Amino acid sequence: MKSHIQKHLTSYKEKYKNRGRLLISCPDKPGIVAAVSTFLHEHGANIVESSQHSTNHEGGMFFIRFEFECEDLLAKEVKLEESFKKIADTFSMNWQFTYAHNLKRTAIFVSKEPHCLLELLWAWESGDLMTDIAVVVSNHEDAREVVESFGIPFKHIPATKDIRQEAEAKQLQVLKDYNIDVIILARYMQILTPTFVAENPYRIINIHHSFLPAFIGARPYERAYQRGVKLIGATSHYVTDDLDEGPIIEQDIERVNHRDDADDLKKKGRLIERTVLARAVKWHLEDRILVHENRTIVFN
Known part of the structure; x- marks a missing residue:
């Protein structure tokens, strides 16, 4: 492959x-x-x-x-x-x-949920994402088999809030070893420290499973269900020190209703997350994004 x-x-x-x-x-x-x-x-x-x-x-x-x-x-x-x-x-x-000939080298960070990672790998395999996916980093072993089936190195680095600095030191070394230009958080469920973010300004792209600025932080689908929303969405943005408040690159939504429970919202949300993240990454790779203050200009 x-x-x-x-x-x-x-x-x-x-x-x-x-x-x-x-x-x-x-x-x-x-x-x-x-x-x-x-x-x-x-x-x-x-x-x-x-x-x-x-x-x-x-x-x-x-x-x-x-x-x-x-x-x-x-x-x-x-x-x-x-x-x-x-x-x-x-x-x-x-x-x-x-x-264009100088392809950006990409690292994908992922935790347990594979849907965003798989979307990126499929787009890469089909030639829709022009990048060199150099390495995948995870705080769990779940994605190793699928990643290695694509011939991509997989690095398991356990990460929790108790060992965050130690984990990030290892991650930063991996980024240096693989000469990484772009970091994609494909449902990587750990908060990055200001030190990590400062070393990669506007080079870290995240997918948040909510239509920001609504439901910032954890468990947005559960909170959206409790609030009785009629629209759910996903947001891809650059990572800054302010949690889920970095410059927004792309968003999308889908209508839901009272028949949808929290699990239904999650299923529909995952489809949106995949496509929103893939579009944001593609535009970044093609140098279509300019950041001004906390906003983006996207020439797509």
């Missing part, structure tokens, strides 16, 4: 070896699009996709994402970034070039 997936990834990297992306956020002022478009043209790049957003008020912000093709891009990356600094300084930009 690993070789089958590797063919997907190798084919993608070859097909998009000259594909680059440029993400920019800066104070809104005239001339930004013209300046960047001219820059890309002068460096032999052809823009294939462009999306932008302005907050449209005095002192507002401007956000834009370019995707472009440029012949022999690998040899031009350093010069391209060095040359762009002048424009970036002129417009006070926060900016980042990324390259």
Whole structure:
């Protein structure tokens, strides 16, 4: 199975070896699009996709994402970034070039419930998630067999609130050993410490089994049932020090009624969780997300 997936990834990297992306956020002022478009043209790049957003008020912000093709891009990356600094300084930009051939290396954290993990593995196997899933980390052994069937290393690191710092030290070492770019919490049921989060800013994507900001924390389906909700949902967000309050990437909902008990809500909720997390991860991997304050701009 690993070789089958590797063919997907190798084919993608070859097909998009000259594909680059440029993400920019800066104070809104005239001339930004013209300046960047001219820059890309002068460096032999052809823009294939462009999306932008302005907050449209005095002192507002401007956000834009370019995707472009440029012949022999690998040899031009350093010069391209060095040359762009002048424009970036002129417009006070926060900016980042990324390259499609440089696939992000992903670690998935999971506890006992496998549905979100399986959705990611299936999407990866089919070629819908272009990433190198380098390792799966779990505080339980339940997922080992399925993970290893995909040819992915599985690391069992017990974690409870009593040994959290010890567990996170081991986890951080695993992330370093595997050179991880993105961490996906696929129903990983442990709270991360500020130290862990600080070492991975906007690189940790979580799925919360509730339509945030409702029912933050544990047992949201039970509390939703007790409240008699008519809609349930799931939320994928970046992890920050504030529990379940990081910038939201994606959400979805489904209607329920008085006939649904707490178990019914959980079953329906799991379907939403799977798709919401997979979409959020895909957009992150494709560099479609900009974070501003505690909000996201998602060019999807």
